[in-house]
Amino acid sequence: MKNIDTSRLKSIVGEENIKTDPADLFIYGSDSSVHSASPWVVARPANTEQVQKIMAYANQDKIPVVTRGSGSGMCGQTVPVKGGITLDMKKMNKILEINPSDVFCRVEPGVVDDDLNQALKPFGVFYPPTPASSRIATIGGEIGNNASGVRSVKYGATRDSVLGLKVVLADGSLVNLGARTRVEATGYQLHKLIVGSEGTLGVVVEATLGFVPIPKFRCLGIANFDQLEDAGKTVADIMGSGIVPSMLELVDNVAIKAVNKTMNLGLPDVQAALLYEADGMVKEAVDYEIEAMQEVCRKNNGFGLVSSYDAEERAKIFLGRKKLFPALSKFSDLLSSTSLADDMAVPYSKMAETARKIHEIAKRNNIIMTAYGHCGSGCMHTKILMEPNRQDQWESAKKAVSEIYEYVRSVNGTTSAEHGIGISKASAFKLEKSDSLNLMSNIKRAFDPNNILNPGKLMDAHDDWVTATDLRYMVA
Amino acid sequence: MKNIDTSRLKSIVGEENIKTDPADLFIYGSDSSVHSASPWVVARPANTEQVQKIMAYANQDKIPVVTRGSGSGMCGQTVPVKGGITLDMKKMNKILEINPSDVFCRVEPGVVDDDLNQALKPFGVFYPPTPASSRIATIGGEIGNNASGVRSVKYGATRDSVLGLKVVLADGSLVNLGARTRVEATGYQLHKLIVGSEGTLGVVVEATLGFVPIPKFRCLGIANFDQLEDAGKTVADIMGSGIVPSMLELVDNVAIKAVNKTMNLGLPDVQAALLYEADGMVKEAVDYEIEAMQEVCRKNNGFGLVSSYDAEERAKIFLGRKKLFPALSKFSDLLSSTSLADDMAVPYSKMAETARKIHEIAKRNNIIMTAYGHCGSGCMHTKILMEPNRQDQWESAKKAVSEIYEYVRSVNGTTSAEHGIGISKASAFKLEKSDSLNLMSNIKRAFDPNNILNPGKLMDAHDDWVTATDLRYMVA
Numbered sequence: 011m012k013n014i015d016t017s018r019l020k021s022i023v024g025e026e027n028i029k030t031d032p033a034d035l036f037i038y039g040s041d042s043s044v045h046s047a048s049p050w051v052v053a054r055p056a057n058t059e060q061v062q063k064i065m066a067y068a069n070q071d072k073i074p075v076v077t078r079g080s081g082s083g084m085c086g087q088t089v090p091v092k093g094g095i096t097l098d099m100k101k102m103n104k105i106l107e108i109n110p111s112d113v114f115c116r117v118e119p120g121v122v123d124d125d126l127n128q129a130l131k132p133f134g135v136f137y138p139p140t141p142a143s144s145r146i147a148t149i150g151g152e153i154g155n156n157a158s159g160v161r162s163v164k165y166g167a168t169r170d171s172v173l174g175l176k177v178v179l180a181d182g183s184l185v186n187l188g189a190r191t192r193v194e195a196t197g198y199q200l201h202k203l204i205v206g207s208e209g210t211l212g213v214v215v216e217a218t219l220g221f222v223p224i225p226k227f228r229c230l231g232i233a234n235f236d237q238l239e240d241a242g243k244t245v246a247d248i249m250g251s252g253i254v255p256s257m258l259e260l261v262d263n264v265a266i267k268a269v270n271k272t273m274n275l276g277l278p279d280v281q282a283a284l285l286y287e288a289d290g291m292v293k294e295a296v297d298y299e300i301e302a303m304q305e306v307c308r309k310n311n312g313f314g315l316v317s318s319y320d321a322e323e324r325a326k327i328f329l330g331r332k333k334l335f336p337a338l339s340k341f342s343d344l345l346s347s348t349s350l351a352d353d354m355a356v357p358y359s360k361m362a363e364t365a366r367k368i369h370e371i372a373k374r375n376n377i378i379m380t381a382y383g384h385c386g387s388g389c390m391h392t393k394i395l396m397e398p399n400r401q402d403q404w405e406s407a408k409k410a411v412s413e414i415y416e417y418v419r420s421v422n423g424t425t426s427a428e429h430g431i432g433i434s435k436a437s438a439f440k441l442e443k444s445d446s447l448n449l450m451s452n453i454k455r456a457f458d459p460n461n462i463l464n465p466g467k468l469m470d471a472h473d474d475w476v477t478a479t480d481l482r483y484m485v486a
Numbered sequence: 487m488k489n490i491d492t493s494r495l496k497s498i499v500g501e502e503n504i505k506t507d508p509a510d511l512f513i514y515g516s517d518s519s520v521h522s523a524s525p526w527v528v529a530r531p532a533n534t535e536q537v538q539k540i541m542a543y544a545n546q547d548k549i550p551v552v553t554r555g556s557g558s559g560m561c562g563q564t565v566p567v568k569g570g571i572t573l574d575m576k577k578m579n580k581i582l583e584i585n586p587s588d589v590f591c592r593v594e595p596g597v598v599d600d601d602l603n604q605a606l607k608p609f610g611v612f613y614p615p616t617p618a619s620s621r622i623a624t625i626g627g628e629i630g631n632n633a634s635g636v637r638s639v640k641y642g643a644t645r646d647s648v649l650g651l652k653v654v655l656a657d658g659s660l661v662n663l664g665a666r667t668r669v670e671a672t673g674y675q676l677h678k679l680i681v682g683s684e685g686t687l688g689v690v691v692e693a694t695l696g697f698v699p700i701p702k703f704r705c706l707g708i709a710n711f712d713q714l715e716d717a718g719k720t721v722a723d724i725m726g727s728g729i730v731p732s733m734l735e736l737v738d739n740v741a742i743k744a745v746n747k748t749m750n751l752g753l754p755d756v757q758a759a760l761l762y763e764a765d766g767m768v769k770e771a772v773d774y775e776i777e778a779m780q781e782v783c784r785k786n787n788g789f790g791l792v793s794s795y796d797a798e799e800r801a802k803i804f805l806g807r808k809k810l811f812p813a814l815s816k817f818s819d820l821l822s823s824t825s826l827a828d829d830m831a832v833p834y835s836k837m838a839e840t841a842r843k844i845h846e847i848a849k850r851n852n853i854i855m856t857a858y859g860h861c862g863s864g865c866m867h868t869k870i871l872m873e874p875n876r877q878d879q880w881e882s883a884k885k886a887v888s889e890i891y892e893y894v895r896s897v898n899g900t901t902s903a904e905h906g907i908g909i910s911k912a913s914a915f916k917l918e919k920s921d922s923l924n925l926m927s928n929i930k931r932a933f934d935p936n937n938i939l940n941p942g943k944l945m946d947a948h949d950d951w952v953t954a955t956d957l958r959y960m961v962a
Contacts, residue, residue, distance in 0.1 A: 156670075166668075197902075199632070202679070291775075423666075439673055468673050
């Protein structure tokens, strides 16, 4: 329990909102990454004032504080490597305002993405960033990681939708950042800096978010390719041709085999498939985009082209992609699907080469890796299928991850597209951003002089992510 | 000349690129604002290495450095209130790369906006932020102020188009910020913080910019209103109805009178006019948006609705708005048009009330003010027409400006939409951002411990902008 005065915390949030039971702490010690490290105590604040009081106390006693939503982060962002207090923000889940004529809403950080979109639906609008985990992901967590998803190619990432933030700083003071308007040029736009800072600069207690109209028409199509390079060239050709898809996804053969094997989807066993979607208020415009994309697919030897406006049909077409995560975990009883080298972004022209490299590197290191992602926004994902209780497999995974990010840097790509850095990607991040790490540390100090906010992450994270924390897997 | 070693500067950029003639220094001492203050010396670097050497020298000797493009800033951003070195970046005007398949370009900061768009045209794409001053405004200056323009309602501001930046820091070191992809979540996204920092955090020496397809169809329309409130309601109704205009401009009666008087445009002498544009690749989609906007105009008593796809016709419709600046300066021989309370952003529902307030405040203070702007992005502009050599008129202007921004804050608006803060808006900025000024100062110190980069601006600016510098006008 270290030097924590739990009675003080109980007096702030109430006894029922403090957890110190080792079983609870163990649960709060892991997220969707391979890492695990228990906090000393979990506090569940109900409002801004409680967050301010907790921060003032933590700052005074120099106690680490990790802010946490649903723990769907894939890189260990919410794993408290230095212990301390974990702030579970899920009690702050009120939608405070939906303002259709001024085109913004105000929400607390614990609001779940899908819940927000349910509430926006009657107004004919939606909040676009929406990651694959939107069923559980909180707005606060999405802000912490600049999350995005399948539609980021058209609608951008979380940062593009955040107009303003209320943030509790390390010393407990409250600042109001940003504005409520489509544009602003009022000095340093610190709310944009908070987005993607992974809980190291402050605690978000309220967000003002923009939203966009729900399109009347959505059309989703698929195309198959016998050559990965043809699929990759299609992505670059589409993005370079003035088409604005609302979705452009690549799935490789490993992924297709996985969903076929575990779900009997009976998808053609091709080297790659592309999913492409267009949306809009006028059908002619959507037709135009879909036909243009299909033309590019055909030009690059795509086949088995199917597309549909029908919601059920679209769900069928998307099913394989949607179920990819569970499919990969069920791929083999021996193998676990680990979020390692989980995401990256590369220029469109390097998509195919990146997928190819991932396969080569996997093979060379005796592990299985799949390549898929939101190619329309430059985003590529992978998972490492490995035997997690074999030490040598971890060594192989470590080697593979560093080889992959070394390649990504060599083609002017970047370490994370939308999953953030946390612990698992920190070593690659430090190599990519070596010239500005010192600057980032100065900025961290400007916000958090006592280094209590999510310490030991990003530029301060351990270089060897395998030993940075306990692993969630028993290593024999 | 203070403690400057010009021979050292000459050895870096060459004698022909150093200006010390008082006449030159006077020119470099003013921009499009009311302010004036001469630098000690002007240096015109040709490359990054020269910028690094100048900064290393300036940092060592604690000499102020102001970075300048074309000086089209309206709030005194490039007026060197503390003297020092003015860096004229216009020699660094190379377009380094246009990469259509990866959908980005790389440019030096001295590239003029219109020149970039000319170069992009053959690729069927354009760089959207484009302020009204695009004929002279440099990309570097636009980045410094997070500039935007008539199409920001659809395409956003400069920050939304900047993917990455190369920046020389105060100590002369070079950092590479951001990435080359549509999305990224690789730690602190410092390039987004540099945008809008008005030269106080570093010197931009290269920018990686996104671009978008040139739409095949553009349709521009106009509607007249006898009541300002009807025009304002139309703006909020359009933005709240799921329409995405590519332009939505409001012009008030003062502005209409000005262009009629000085250019005999013969526009109907109404209380307000709205200009609305839609663009896209498919005519049916553009028709849909235009018809939807016209329906909202009619519902709110708009009349004289005209629209056209024809480029010449569109130019005619837009002429009044385009010539508004010169028209206001020619409004009366006695009066000068000054950039004061030059821009602000307010929620859509407050557009009409804001224009009305501007008129009331002007009347009460015996000056003439017009209200116009890119309402679709919440942006409102004004100019103060005054007798600039009457001391009492300056006192009136000062009173009017503070009353206007007090109102803007009261309706949750913000001090600048797209012109930045500089000197003229600093006092309003400090009142709006009072809770985060200390944080901003800490961040400024993290970048620039010796406070040499554009000192005396933003949070460090003089509260009384009339006496902050010499005025560009002779006060009797």
